[in-house]
Amino acid sequence: MNADETQAPTVGGVRTTRRRSRTSPAKESALRDLLPRFAASTAGPLPATWLEEARHDGPVALDVGVGDGAATRAWARARPELLVVAVELHRPGLAKLLVALDEEALGNVRVVEADAVELLARCEPATVAAIRLLFPDPWPKRRHVARRMVDRSFAAAAASALAPGGELHLATDWDDYAEHARTMVAAEPRLAPERPERRIDRPVTAYEARGMAAGRAITDLVWRRR
Numbered sequence: 001m002n003a004d005e006t007q008a009p010t011v012g013g014v015r016t017t018r019r020r021s022r023t024s025p026a027k028e029s030a031l032r033d034l035l036p037r038f039a040a041s042t043a044g045p046l047p048a049t050w051l052e053e054a055r056h057d058g059p060v061a062l063d064v065g066v067g068d069g070a071a072t073r074a075w076a077r078a079r080p081e082l083l084v085v086a087v088e089l090h091r092p093g094l095a096k097l098l099v100a101l102d103e104e105a106l107g108n109v110r111v112v113e114a115d116a117v118e119l120l121a122r123c124e125p126a127t128v129a130a131i132r133l134l135f136p137d138p139w140p141k142r143r144h145v146a147r148r149m150v151d152r153s154f155a156a157a158a159a160s161a162l163a164p165g166g167e168l169h170l171a172t173d174w175d176d177y178a179e180h181a182r183t184m185v186a187a188e189p190r191l192a193p194e195r196p197e198r199r200i201d202r203p204v205t206a207y208e209a210r211g212m213a214a215g216r217a218i219t220d221l222v223w224r225r226r
Ligand SMILES: C[S@@+](CC[C@H](N)C(=O)[O-])C[C@H]1O[C@@H](n2cnc3c(N)ncnc32)[C@H](O)[C@@H]1O
Pocket: 019, 064, 065, 066, 067, 068, 087, 088, 089, 090, 093, 114, 115, 116, 117, 133, 134, 135, 136, 137, 138, 149, 205, 206, 207, 208
């Protein structure tokens, strides 16, 4: 756990690890008022519980580390057949997403305040249509590489959760992270890299804009579940 994180109680076997961050009173009240409407519970078999709660009968997609969730909303808008479950630890980001969901009345997004790695491990095998990580924390220093979300166990958990034909999509503005992810996921025989690598149609996210302003190149990587 990072120095800026605290642990909240376990809910449905998933630790609701929180990032210690300043959440304004307005954001706290958005969380209090809107989470009950948009939160996806972590009890019971996942993602069946989410589909039942949302009364949705299409496929489930996981959007991991969504920040303010602008790209999550765009995904849900473009793919109404999906139930998009946004997983985030950062409460101010979650609050922004909740307010926007309330204003836009998007019915196919649910949010979970939880550790995405633990949540992924809780998903029943072959039940998730897509998993997306846009700009995961890069941990660029060599001594912090072990903190990167994408590692061999993440790749194995993603491969297990994804249904055959499902996709894992990562975007990063750190060449070293892209190379690290290619290596980690290559060790997972159930995931095949999509070639040629290409830009995926999606909005530019807040972190991506910062990376581009700093002159970093963007890489989108997709692997398909065999
Ligand atoms: C670099 S930001 C990118 C945010 C957004 N995707 C974007 O591109 O603007 C990484 C996000 O991942 C979240 N995050 C990091 N580790 C996480 C975890 N284990 N589970 C869920 N979210 C996580 C952070 O709180 C942060 O909001």
